[in-house]
Each structure stands twice: as structure tokens, then as C-alpha cells.
Amino acid sequence: MTEKKYYLTTPLYYVNAKPHIGHAYTNVLCDTFARYRRFLGEDVFFLTGTDEHGTKIEKAAREQSKDPRTYVDEMVPQFKSLWETLGIQYDYFIRTTDEAHKKSVQNILKDLEAKGEIYKASYKGWYCTPCESFWTKLQLKEGKCPDCGRDVQELSEENYFFKLSKYQDWLIKYIQENDFIRPEIRKNEILGFLREPLEDLCITRPRARLAWGIDYPNSKDHVVYVWFDALINYISAAGFMADDKKFRTLWPADLQVVGKDILRQHAVYWPIMLKACGVEMPKLVLAHGWWTMEGAKVSKSRGNAVDPIELVKKYSVDALRYFLMREVTIGNDGAFSEDLLAERYTSDLANDLGNLWFRFTSMLEKYFAGAIPALEKTGEKEPLLSASFKLWEKVTPLMVAYDPREALAVVWSVIVMANQFVEEKKPWVLAKDPAKKAGLSQALAVLGEAVIHIAVILLAFMPATAAKILERSQLPKEWIVKTEKDFARTFLKSGTKIERGEALFPRLEEIK
DSSP states (O other), X not given: OOOOOXXXXXXXXXXXXXXXXXXXXXXXXXXXXXHHHHHTTOOEEEEEEEEOOSHHHHHHHHHTTOOHHHHHHHHHHHHHHHHHHTTOOOSEXXXXXXXXXXXXXXXXXXXXXXXXXXXXXXXXXXXETTTTEEEOXXXXXXXXXXXXXXXXXXXXXXEXXXXXGGGXXXXXXXXXXXXXXESHHHHHHHHHHTTSOOOOEEXXXXXXXXXSSXXXXXXXXXEEOHHHHHHTHHHHTTTTTXXXXXXXXXXXXXXXXXXXXXXXXXXXXXXXXXXXXXXXXXXXXXXXXXXXXXXXXXXXXXXXXXXXXXXXXXXOHHHHHHHHHHSXXXXXXXXXXXXXXXXXXXXXXXXXXXXXXXXXXXXXXXXXXXXXXXXXXXXXXXXXXXXXXXXXXXXXXXXXXXXXXXXXXHHHHHHHHHHHHHHHHOHHHHTTOGXXXXXXXXXXXXXXXXXXXXXXXXXXXXXXXXXXXXXXXXXXXXXXXXXXXXXSSXXXXXXXXXXXXXXXXXOHXXXX
């Protein structure tokens, strides 16, 4: 038996414009889950990539007087560069223009056609170019696309169709009986959509209308519909029909994270495609909400896209990562404003975590020449130490349940507790009385353990900051914790020199 890896995926990002904060949110979310699983000692395979075919890409290339291949080759590095800046540790980056992926798509289409799951027919309907989707007249809302609200055009053409409708009853039963879609509101949304009869899916476009796409294997006059092509990436990257060993190691995907705007494709088209191919379902499709500004979705088409690179330059990578994970509950929309980011930076990062580190290391330097004192047995009874040891126990179930916001709230409760501990113990008062030297040693030893346990648990959320704390404390930044017992113990050795270093989060007035 080949040991199954933990396999998680982001959606493929469309390269018709540069990435914005919405893309950053999805990948930071997935990276945080991946890092936490690795932190627990699991073997993780994290997939991300780009969607590079279709009408919008062809149009964007034409507007810049470029051929589509040149255009996508210039756009993809912008996504890779952002992931590098944000510290995204993906294992594989797939492009739908990759030859291996194209071959996989064509092989799957041949197989489905041979099984009778695909047929050719003439079709008349209303087409939305931005969504690259056909709609019936009944599906239109006030004569416009029901998804994006934009104008549609009536088209009549011959295409290939996938028998989506054949599996409607099966899909309804599967969704009702399995924890397949989260959160619950999105599951109910899909079940509501499935109350209406499913139309078979048009999976090609005439080459005369769209040349930029994967060739349909049995027709030189057609290219593959961009969504059918893109969804297959999750199994083509896993080696489906090419590498049986790799596929058995990865599939089924443990987690597929998508935005709520593309849930229908992932919760209706995708499971039916897999069912028709005889492939097991992914374990979970998790749909997050949108980032909004003044009530409107942040998007390139609305012209209100927020550039994450500019935010990183001003606030740091970890500040942005923290804000994205802490500000919104998965599934809900999040209101973005730079004022909110600045507020989180000042209150949570500079005043809470940054100040805790500064106070601890400054007192250690002043009273013990920077060397950590020994922790006596009596120190183990301190509530702060107990709370620090229980961070793994409390945070891990939340992360396994995909709730980073609540997980960070738990961590911050201990950070607040640690700052309160300083106020209660008043080490500066203890230092004035030689008879209280033991109490001073205990206070700083307990505080040191709290700070280190906080840093270790933050490795998945704020990797650069956590690594700084651990490196300055002479501890390994690549920490593997497999059990609660591994975590619920002391990490610091007495006599270890701890370096204060520069401020973890300088005050905003100091960096503007």
C-alpha cells in the first residue's frame, strides 16, 4: 500500500489580469492549512496554478497586440512572484497550457465519448463572454447573465455536450448524505440550484469563434470549453491516466478551496465529471467568501482590485497574512480597508505580540544578561504556562476543522494573558529586592516558555515572525510536532542566550 498524502488544491487563477488581494487570500489560506499539516508531521502535496485558455484570454492578448501564448507566458510569472513574496510553499504549479495536462484532458474526453457520456448536437442559447457560459432563456435574469449580470449574445452552433443531467439525482443524494460542501450555507445553495432540471453541459466551442484552447480530440473544428479543461487539472496534476502510483498517493483530494463565485462548477460539474470517469470524489470542497470594498466585491473587472504587493511593502508579509486569516470567518465575505489592516497591525501585532517580545527580551537582557534562567518545578503551576502548553490541544482541532480565525483568537488570548502576567508579576519591582531574585527568575522563565510556545504554534500562520523568534532563541525554525505531548513541555534550556533583535512589528509612524 502506498501511504496517502494530504492533498489540497487552490482554484486555478485566470491570467487575464494581474493578481489581487482575492487571489492572495485563497493562497494564504491554503498555505496556512498546508503548513499546519506539515507542522503536525503529515506529508502534504499542495497544488496551485493558472487557467490560461478561453475567450477572455484571447481578448486580453488581442488588446495588447500579442498572441495568446506570449501573453500567458508573460502573465504567469506575476502570479509566481506574488506567491514567492507571500511565502506560499506550494509543491506543484500547474498551467493548463502544460503538454501533460492537455494530453490528460484529451484522453479523458476520448474515454467519456467512448462510454457514451458525450454527444454532438446543435445548440441555440445565450452566451456570456465574461463567464464563458451558455444559458437558456429561462435562466437569464432580466435578459442578462444570471451569474455576473452582464449582457449576453444569442448563439446557434454545433457543439459537443457532456451528459450532466444524467447524474442529477445521484449528485443530490451524494451531497445530502456526505460532508462534501462547506460551509452549510453553500451546501444549501447548491441543493437549491439542483431543484431545477440540469441542462447537459456544452463542453466545446467552435474554432471559428475561439481558437485559443485545447483541441477537441475527435474534431478539428472545436476546442475544449475552458471550465471542462480547467477542472481536470486537479487529477491531471495528480497523475491520472499517466502515473498510477502518484495518483494513488494523492487522490482523492482532502481539501479543495474555491471562492463562492465558482462553487457551482466545483460542486456540480466537477463531481459529475469524476463520477462519469469512475474516479472517487474529493473529500471536501470549501467555499470562502469575497473581499469587499464599500459593499462591492473586490475584482479586476470592477476596477477596485487591491494590490497585495503594495500592502506587503508597507506592512510586511506576516502582517498581511495575519489580517487575511484573522479578519474573516471562512464562508463569509470580508470587508477590506487599509484602515482595518492598520488597526490590526497596531493593536494585535505591534502592541500585543511585538510588545510582548520586546518586554521579555529587554528584561532578560537587563536582569540576566540575556540568558534564560532555569524553570523551577513551582513554575509549572503558573496558569500562563498551563495555557501555553494547551495551545496545541486547542488550536489543532480548529485547524483540522479549517477555522484559522478562531485558531488565531485562541493564540491571541494567550498573548494577552502573557502581557497581563508581566503586569501582575512586575519583574522590575522584584529586581529591586535581592530576596525576590528567585521570583524574578521564575517569572522570566515562565514568560520565555509562553513566548516560545506562541511562536511555535504561529509557524503556520506567520512563518517569518515565528522563525525570527525561534532563531533569536537558538531553536530550530522547522519544528515538527506530532502530538500534544510533544508540545506540552518546556523548550528552553537554562543559560540559553536570547537575542532581542529589531522590533518584530515597528510602529506604523516609524515605517511610514
